[in-house]
Amino acid sequence: MLNAAETAQWMGQSGIHPAGWRILGVYWVKLVGVTEGATRWLSALCTILTLALVYRLSVDLFDQQTGLYALFLLGTTPLIIFYMREFRPYPMLALVTAGLLLSFLRWVRRLRFNYALLFVMFGITALQTHYFAAYVLAGLSLTFVTLARWDRGRYLRAFGLFAAIALSFTAWLLPVINGLVAHGPLGYPLPTKWSTLVIVHDDLQLSPPSLGQLLLLVALLMPVGAQFVRRPCKHIFRFGEEWRKGYILLVPLFVLAIAFALNTWKSSITTRNLIVLLPPLAVLLAFALRRLPWQAQVAIVTLIAVPALTDFRAYRQGPAYRQMVNFIESHYEPDDRFLITGINAARPLAFYLFDRLPTRPTKSNLFFVGYPTFHLLKLEHLENLILTPEPEALADFADSLVGAQRLWYLYGKEDRALLDPFLAILQKDFALYRIGQATTDITYHFREYRRVPANLRDLAHFGETISLQGWNLPGGVSVRACQEVPFESWWRALDAPGADLGIGLVLADATGQGVARVDAEPSGARTLDWAAGTYHLDGRTLRVPCDLPPGDYPLLIGMFDMVSTEPLPIYTPDGTPSGSTLYYLTTLTVTP
């Protein structure tokens, strides 16, 4: 819904995150569409480029085999497998981190203009991707000072490059300052404590973690030696050949130190932000792996590959958005109402419904119960955010139902005290028709309610407590063999049934023998949950057998106890026993 300029404005409102990646993401979606698979190809592309750059970096520092191991280690890290596929800035952040490390290394070794340009391009992209990229640039500059020998010309030019990158960010400086100063801390960053280091370690580590620890220890202890020297750089770097290891060790160390230092002032550390540590660390661990004997290399590759292929660590589970839309889509009409509660991310759900349903729902038709009414500066404001069931809110909800034929009730954790007043209004005129659920981080429930028609009447009583009030064959009475015949029936609980009952729909032949039947619980709530005086709509399809000879076949309906399978006796509305356990509805005319 936004163009590039509007996206920049939107991002500017919150201030922290620069607009670059988001603009790219918006146009990518405009290009490929909104489905999960297609949008995430941008991340896949970034991942491929990241791996390629990490390989190149490893080869530049060490050798090809180290490059291959770095690819392997980075590609099998659980955090990379998870966050590098989400449609979020983290794959790009990893990409620019690898790009910065590689282009800067190349430039330092050979001060060519095109390397400088490449580095500045990566730097600008990095700052436009995520604010943690600034930590990488800071870490890189500190590493340069630590490792590179004093050479006035090189130092001046290097800091010129950093200045050029910083200069590109001036336009975004005010929103960032505003974001940092005006906004309070976010709720989810990690605190500045030792335990945070443990969490970062646990989340970023290889699987099995002890092999990551082993490789890290070996990398720290193992000297680089002369094995990888192809182009000596003694005149550029200090510490002999150890600068190679220092380059990929110091950058993540400085980044981590800067992140922790700034975290004390403004909480910002999350393990996914620290994805910037992984490309250089993968090269470091690959160096260690490369230096082990071949037997250990084989063993470690095997022991890492097996869990990478067989396990998937889900760092965060998203709500069941897709399952909700799948449930709604087939019956959805543009004028439908929505009642949403107990779902943590209500706004993303609303956006998902806006974008995925065949026709965008009207905001005024969406009611969010149990959500704060204030608006953060977000992409699009929602209406009808209701915190508590105040009379005014209930009246608005009742008014909104006028004229509606269908309501979708979507919930995660259901607070009955909060919801009951709304459900009481709903159930006055609406009957539960279908239910569904899906479990991701929690279990989400989806319910379809339909308006109770005004023309219902007592047709027959099943047992003491249930009345058949109406039925409908949307496809008419003329059917063909092999056809799935849709059928709807309206029921009213005269009293709570207190038993688990099923509905049986039967097609009989001239002798009264059933030729097709569909027995199942009601499509909505189980009868055990039917309250006295409530209406219920059952929807089901009856398959006409393919070998059924053409002719007329009576359609009958009954109810039975799900536990004992005994059918319920049927009475006429005035209480006279019908003498049968099946009620005649109509006659279907079957054609070949």
Added chain:
Amino acid sequence: MTRVERPAVILLAALLLLASVALHTAHFHDRNFREDEIYTVHAAQIMNLSEVVQWLGMGGVHPPGWRLAAVGWVQALGEAGKSEPIVRHFSTLVTLIALALLWRLGADLSGWPLGAYAVFVLGTLPFAQFYMHEFRPYGALVLVTAGCTLALLRWVRRPTFARALLFVAFGVAALQTHYYGGYLLAGLAVAFVLLVRWERSLYLRAFGLFFAIAFSLTAWLLPLLHRFVAGAGGVTYALPSDRRFFQQLYDEMMPVPMAIGDLLVIVGVLGMAQGLVGWLRQGRPAGSERYRFGPPGRVLIVLAVPAVALALAFVTNRFGTGNATPKNLIILVPFMALVAALGVRQLPWQARLAVILLITYPALTTFRTYRTNAPYRELVAFMTPDYRPGDKVIAHVQDYAASTQVLFYYLHDRLPGSLTKADMFHIGGSSHRFPYDPIANQVYTADEEALAGFERFLDGAERAWLITYNRSELLDPFLEVLQRHYADAQKGVLVADRTVYEIVAYRRIPETLAPLARFGEAIRLEGWTLPEGVSVRTCQEVPFESWWHALAAPEADLGIGLALADASGMGVARADAEPSGLRSLEWRADTYHLDRRTLRVPCDLPAGDYPLLVSMYNVKTGEALPAFTPDGASLPSPLVYLTTLIVSER
């Protein structure tokens, strides 16, 4: 090795060995005995050595050798032989020797560093830390495994009589330690055939040695056959004979972190394969090479023996009797340690150091409990101060298979003045029996006969102790009988590992009780005593006992307040707490309860007369319960006057 190196290596070996057993001992210091350990210690209290052989002969499977040594050890220790840490020094000693033999075996195979790494791996292995330190045969099984392998390898290298004798001695010891020693010997025999070149005289002599070892078991053959033919044969807790067999062994036996263990084993195996391939590529050199695959072939014994033993165990478990358990298969562990050590040795020093750090850290900081124990030691500690011979002990312990009788043995051996079988009553529990010393008074139902028997059992006793675990409804009728005559006086909740036992001390209700006051609607004070009289001194801890009668079950958590007041009625000392026995929420209607507490007289209290008062209060709200006279008249204060203490200065 130079003159300097040799003592340095010996010193390193000594330090490593001591560090390993020190680590085991530290982890095991506070652990209770398991049932097998209690059996052995109990056997030492009631049997001589020939009776031990008879006892084991009745079971049939386990040869008596290790048990004889263990019983002898306990008997040699005298009274100290009942203490867990001291008894387990036997296992410490065995573990030390086992590790020393493993070092030597590793050194023989491929130099002392291999031995050192193998000792490190075994010493830090959670499985070995646990099972080698229990007072059970598993430490010795590792010892004889390392000893047999070492002795055989040495004999193959130089077939002298002394070495033959050593091998036979270790073999006989193996068979007398545990019947899985037989699997080990079978593995060694097959490995010998696989790895040692054909040489008629050597083969003949080797099988002579194996025969001699087998011959030593002939005396035990009949009990063994009897067990497998006439008895059930296997054990109910054997490993399943499918993929889980190997999975469970892997999960329990691998070093921690497991990925490092995997790495070392894979590297070790690949290293051996590389050595073998290298030797084969060189072509089979002519000469007097004793092993089929040259020097690398000798090392293959660390794969061949466990592979054969494991295959045998699996096949027997699958097609014969189910008897494979991870602890029986501890014979695999020394070989696994050697393979892992081969892996360590192939790594560069930086990786070796990293591996050592990564294995050492969890070994020092964590302890894996393979089997949980019951709080036996804590039970004895709880009972000892008040226990008198003749006290009745009632057990309702629905724990592991042998828990019922084991509890009796433990209490019998340790309570001051002992506990007789006739003084212990078992309600439910396991039916497992130690054939040599069966327990008495066990019932499984609450029928009239059982309840009458229980009444007779209690008859006349002044004190009773009720021990419960996994309480069931079966206890309720017996509890009713018990509470008819006895009042709870003290309760303990005792924990070992994750097992929680409860114990309640009961005292016979005196016939002299009479209503003194009522608190709230349902609780009556019916008696009190000051065992040390009313004359007290400052700083003194004054013991006080009071008898309470619950007319109905209280619905609140109530506390008892004991207060010493001055002339103005102000409290100068008080002891407020829940009843010393059951919490009032557990009081049933028409039951009696004895509360015992002490009141400390303040050190700065001036000499004089001080009224002693008692009250009840709601623990949650702090509100005092109204007090009434026995005939129902309301008292003006919730505090009821008991007596006056005469305080004199210390």
